[in-house]
Amino acid sequence: MLQLSSITKSFHGTEVLKGIDLTINQGEIFGLIGLSGAGKSTALRTINLLERPTTGKVLLNNEDLMAKSENDLRKSRQKIGMIFQHFNLLTNKTVADNVAFPLKLAGWNKNDIDARVKECLTTVGLFEKAGSYPNQLSGGQKQRVAIARGIANHPELLLADEPTSALDPITKIEVINYLQKINKELGITIIIATHDMSIVKRLCNRVALMKDGLVHEKLDVLNSEIHPTTEFGKTFLEIA
Numbered sequence: 001m002l003q004l005s006s007i008t009k010s011f012h013g014t015e016v017l018k019g020i021d022l023t024i025n026q027g028e029i030f031g032l033i034g035l036s037g038a039g040k041s042t043a044l045r046t047i048n049l050l051e052r053p054t055t056g057k058v059l060l061n062n063e064d065l066m067a068k069s070e071n072d073l074r075k076s077r078q079k080i081g082m083i084f085q086h087f088n089l090l091t092n093k094t095v096a097d098n099v100a101f102p103l104k105l106a107g108w109n110k111n112d113i114d115a116r117v118k119e120c121l122t123t124v125g126l127f128e129k130a131g132s133y134p135n136q137l138s139g140g141q142k143q144r145v146a147i148a149r150g151i152a153n154h155p156e157l158l159l160a161d162e163p164t165s166a167l168d169p170i171t172k173i174e175v176i177n178y179l180q181k182i183n184k185e186l187g188i189t190i191i192i193a194t195h196d197m198s199i200v201k202r203l204c205n206r207v208a209l210m211k212d213g214l215v216h217e218k219l220d221v222l223n224s225e226i227h228p229t230t231e232f233g234k235t236f237l238e239i240a
């Protein structure tokens with residue numbers, strides 16, 4: 001469903017992505033792993049053009065996102081939800097209004113928004129918190145609201161940038177379980193950038209190990225095990 005082709009990204013003349021090629025299949029949970037600074041978050045953010053690649057192509061269902069007009073790109077982006085390490089909720093809006101936000105932007109009518117907000121909050125087990133404000137919630141609850149917001153517009157793809165890094169180990173498992181649920185029950189393809197190998201082993205079907213702005217090795221995750229073939233891959237998996 002998604003193809004990244006020869007993606008490069010430079011910031012102020014420094015190339016931080018040096019030619020990323022990746023194909024992500026419909027329905028999989030794919031991990032971007034690697035050391036700090038390897039380019040995981042930047043690679044993830046090129047997928048919805050939050051970071052526009054310097055060169056290369058991003059194909060979503062064979063459509064070239066970089067070639068689209070602003071209006072068409074806005075529509076394509078509605079197929080891609082995103083969640084972040086620090087949740088990025090609107091603190092002055094209720095939980096329900098946070099989830100409603102992308103639907104308002106997409107021009108939904110009020111009745112449809114209300115029904116969809118209820119559905120999404122129920123999916124993440126938080127309907128009873130609809131009227132609360134983000135600062136009244138725990139970290140895990142905030143991330144679940146962010147997941148509800150991320151799936152509100154029926155995306156095909158959810159991008160997750162370090163989704164559990166700000167959470168304690170127990171809460172982390174709770175969030176992982178909800179990500180698994182939306183993948184299985186709603187068929188949403190998920191791409192996760194993370195350092196956290198425990199979530200990768202629990203959740204992902206495949207991973208790309210990144211090093212210095214390149215995909216160093218692509219690996220299958222089978223029965224929560226990853227068997228790298230390169231020296232760097234073996235060392236990384238030992239220490240991670």
Ligand SMILES: Nc1ncnc2c1ncn2[C@@H]1O[C@H](COP(=O)(O)OP(=O)(O)OP(=O)(O)O)[C@@H](O)[C@H]1O
Pocket residue numbers: 011016034035036037038039040041042043193195
């Ligand atoms: N907006 C930016 N401006 C300048 N440099 C940036 C910007 N965003 C990322 N970089 C640089 O790009 C490189 C890759 O960063 P990125 O955050 O993608 O790595 P990462 O693998 O996700 O690291 P971490 O695990 O620490 O989040 C780093 O050297 C970083 O400093």
